[in-house]
Amino acid sequence: MSTFYGLARRNVPELELVIIGAGAAGMAAAIYASLMDINYVLLDAEEGGGLMNLAKAIENYPGLTGIRGPDIVRAFREHLAKVGGELHPFEPAQELSFRQGALEIRTGQAAYRPKSVIVATGLEVLGLREEYGLKNERDFLGKGVSYCAECDGPLFKGKAVMVIGNPFDAFLLRRLTDTVYFLGPVPEEFRNQVPSEIIEANDITYLEGKLEEPEGKGLLEAVVVAGKRLAVEGLFITRRKAGSELYEMKLDDNGFIIVNRQMATNVAGVYAAGDITGEPWQIAKSVGEGAVAAMSVFKYLTGQRMRNLGWALQDEWME
Ligand SMILES: Cc1cc2nc3c(=O)[nH]c(=O)nc-3n(C[C@H](O)[C@H](O)[C@H](O)COP(=O)(O)OP(=O)(O)OC[C@H]3O[C@@H](n4cnc5c(N)ncnc54)[C@H](O)[C@@H]3O)c2cc1C
Incomplete structure (x- = not known):
């Protein structure tokens, strides 16, 4: 059983969340999810860290002047490890489907059926x-x-x-x-x-x-x-080029995923964060959106549990 800060995690049998992409947004979401003891899997197509790996010197991330991209990635990784989080590198999501209300993510290695998803796959720099x-x-x-x-x-x-x-x-x-x-x-x-x-x-x-x-x-x-x-x-x-064949979510004219203030997409239980939701393409914005998405997932999971217990909740709760 994994631990964080020396505490045993809840023994949650079901997978509550899959985070697709471990750049600034996905790692921030994972750190928050770990701290809320959400049972999740964090996938990355490559080694993780995303575009931050390419930044020579970051001058506009509050509190860290002149930090090199690879150094901020290292700090994110260390934080993730400290809170008991784990990254699955080189495991790209190949398909995200919503069949009969159930979410499924297929990778080359596995098929995950989580209750919620955060898409944080970034964009392509042309x-x-x-x-x-x-x-x-x-x-x-x-x-x-x-x-x-x-x-x-x-x-x-x-x-x-x-x-x-x-x-x-x-x-x-x-x-x-x-x-x-x-x-x-x-x-x-x-x-x-x-x-x-x-x-x-x-x-x-x-x-x-x-x-x-x-x-x-x-x-x-x-x-x-x-x-x-x-x-x-x-x-x-x-x-920049956005968009991926992975999603069936609503996109804007430029291929970015449309989200509301809770980072919810048009598909129940699916959230998006970071560059993939559109401008500005910044670490601070990606981190903020990742954090919001994880907190929204917590609210969504709580709402689902209450509905299962027979409570009639308003739709806004579940967004
Ligand atoms: C050279 C350069 C310098 C920059 N300098 C700065 C700066 O100084 N300050 C600043 O604020 N911003 C800077 N930026 C922008 C900043 O890096 C991005 O806005 C931010 O890192 C985006 O984070 P993200 O998590 O949304 O996406 P990304 O960093 O793109 O991460 C997305 C992750 O998703 C993974 N992925 C993609 N598809 C899949 C899939 N199907 N399955 C699983 N994983 C997948 C990718 O491998 C990647 O790791 C810079 C960008 C570049 C290119």
Whole structure:
């Protein structure tokens, strides 16, 4: 029997929760679930930690300035172990189904039938390889290339930068520095909201044209667009792809899972947290949503038990 803080766990025969994904959101949910003594399984397709593993230095997670991504992952793992939690690495969920009101998650190794699920599978960061067939952007990761303007923008105060992806990131960077290029076309998901004219009206240079491999000896020094060399020290690549064939939950137009304030999806007993629920894509937001999702699961499980005992509860209780 597992223990936490030296105490024996409740002997709960049934599986109460499966958390799919052990990034910031899934690990936070698991830590909360452990502390509430919920009987759960935490799955990850890889080793766990998610996108935090890629962050060179995290400057905006309250209380931990300048922490490296792998170090924050280690701290999350240690916390999880301390509260008796366990991660199943390299066990991707392959199917999540809701047949006759029962939840089932299939992995290569097992079929789990929990009372509730938290989906925390994150999103895919689209780099230059996917978009332009370029190869060397990762060589400059943390040396000029960034995937997150809110995270790394302050490091580029007063420096020339280029944004590929989200125009709102260009607006944010323009507050911090005078020279901002935006490489169009504006991605489809922003086109109605932010046409190129609005970008230019914010004193941002809008460009279109063939992009070549970023240049620099060690640190990023320049990018070449349509044959023209532009001296930039920062290149923010902020395109994301959401969605997975795994779910049957309601998604928004951009493929993110729609949730309410309790992180409940449209499917009873299924919650979602982290990057997969949409912007902002941040550790603090993912951790917060993971915590809320776990507390909502506790409320849901309690509600189910009371219904089984014959109490008539309002639907809001079960959300
Ligand atoms: C280079 C970089 C630097 C960043 N820097 C910062 C920063 O400084 N500050 C900040 O706040 N944010 C930063 N971010 C963003 C931040 O890392 C993310 O917003 C946050 O980590 C998202 O957490 P998540 O748990 O929602 O998703 P993820 O971290 O993406 O985790 C999802 C997990 O789910 C797993 N998974 C996916 N599919 C399945 C499946 N079918 N079955 C089981 N598991 C599955 C994945 O393996 C992964 O471990 C950065 C991102 C990048 C890429």
